[in-house]
Amino acid sequence: MIVRVPDYFSEFSCIAGDCKDSCCLGWEIDIDEDSYEYYQTLPGEVGERLRKGMYETEDGGHGIRTNNCGRCIMLNDKNLCDLYIAAGEASLSEVCTDFPRFGIEYRNVEQKCLSLACEEVCRIFFSKTKPVKFVEQELFGDSDDDQGVTEEEAAFFEEVQRELIAILQDRTKPIGVRVDEYLDRANEYQNKLSQNDVEKHIDWLSFNDFSFEHFDIRFGIINEMELLRQVWQDFKDDMQTVLTEDDYEKRMKEYMASGDYRENDIEQLLVYFTFRYIMNAIYDSNIMVYAYLSVMFTMIVRDMNATRFYKNGGSFTIEDQMEVARIFSKEVEHSEENVEAAKEEIIWG
Structure with missing residues (x-):
């Protein structure tokens, strides 16, 4: 598998509670099927709160509710995720783990970038004065699906x-x-x-x-x-x-x-x-x-x-x-x- 990214990609690291515009604020938060099944078994107060806050979407998927201010119910008053604090990064839904990364896959290539919707990405992005370069890294393993592309x-x-x-x-x-x-x-x-x-x-x-x-x-x-x-x-x-x-x-x-x-x-x-x-x-x-x-x-x-x-x-x-x-x-x-x-x-x- 070949991964292609802009040269500043590896500079990103989430600044968590220091972010003035959290990615856990103002958006619908989807839950992938694997995470949904895991959340059914998550113990403790956090698991109970999470299950009470989940809902079924119109297309049969699942999401996490936000409060009247548009904040994810798992976001505390320090702009930190209580689910992450209680159960670690592996507990996060796919959308939470991936953001601000996004990409497209075809054949044996995954092309990834960082979204300007993220405050820290913007700081990195607009600090660059030289033309951005794109770098490739070959990872172990191949894609099982060429997505119909020759x-x-x-x-x-x-x-x-x-x-x-x-x-x-x-x-x-x-x-x-x-x-x-x-x-x-x-x-x-x-x-x-x-x-x-x-x-x-x-x-x-x-x-x-x-x-x-x-x-x-x-x-x-x-x-x-x-x-x-x-x-x-x-x-x-x-x-x-x-x-x-x-x-x-x-x-x-x-x-x-x-x-x-x-x-x-x-x-x-x-x-x-x-x-x-x-x-x-x-x-x-x-x-x-x-x-x-x-x-x-x-x-x-x-x-x-x-x-x-x-x-x-x-x-x-x-x-x-x-x-x-x-x-x-x-x-x-x-x-x-x-x-x-x-x-x-x-x-x-």
Whole structure:
């Protein structure tokens, strides 16, 4: 088995109670079947409390309830997990053990990344100034399932991913030029894959365009998405107040001309989203959809950055960038419905 990860992957370690925005707060918490069976036999007060707090989901699975504040019932007042304290890491459900790690598997490869929904991941991620590299490690054992992917297909999509990331990391060119080349190359690969010559161009995802009309389309998409937390609604309200029809272009350009705008952060975000999503095309062949999704998500974060810049009175720190990215990732990336809504708009909008 080959595991492919970004070069900062091993730097992550959960900061537990020191985290200001716990992953045990504001989300539904699923329980995998093995954990569910184990929890039926867990002794003591913790086991009893856990069983009282479990419920059956609509699809027949199981989850752990949250309280009126959206906190997992096992999260104590020090933001530590009582289940972990009582029974150790091995007692945690799969979703709790894996987060913030996520990935995709195909043939004998597991590609893994770290989610920006995690505060500590954001700290590591935005501290990087050099282009991220991706490293591979060969582990003992092979996958029992090739997921219906041939060696040739895997090699093709790995080439797509490498080439697109290389374009984004070419710092001899402005980021807008790189994005244009990135989308052109994605279109070339899409045509090669589908053996036709149809160019897909979405005006409202033109990276160097600063029209309010196109921003309004992007904002309309996120405004219709599932709302997970009030902080996301508050941020969207700020965006509507700051990025108005009269001021959008001027305020975006002023933010990007300021000393607080960091083009390398935008590059890192584009690479992050590309690494996270582009290999999904191995299952549905939608290279262009995932390329545009990566651009769209980066542009929305850039819009959020400009909003925070003006709300701060013309200041945008690295801590602001971390918080903005975390809010976006937690609300959008970690809702399958929200990601699908964005993809559908790219396909049909």
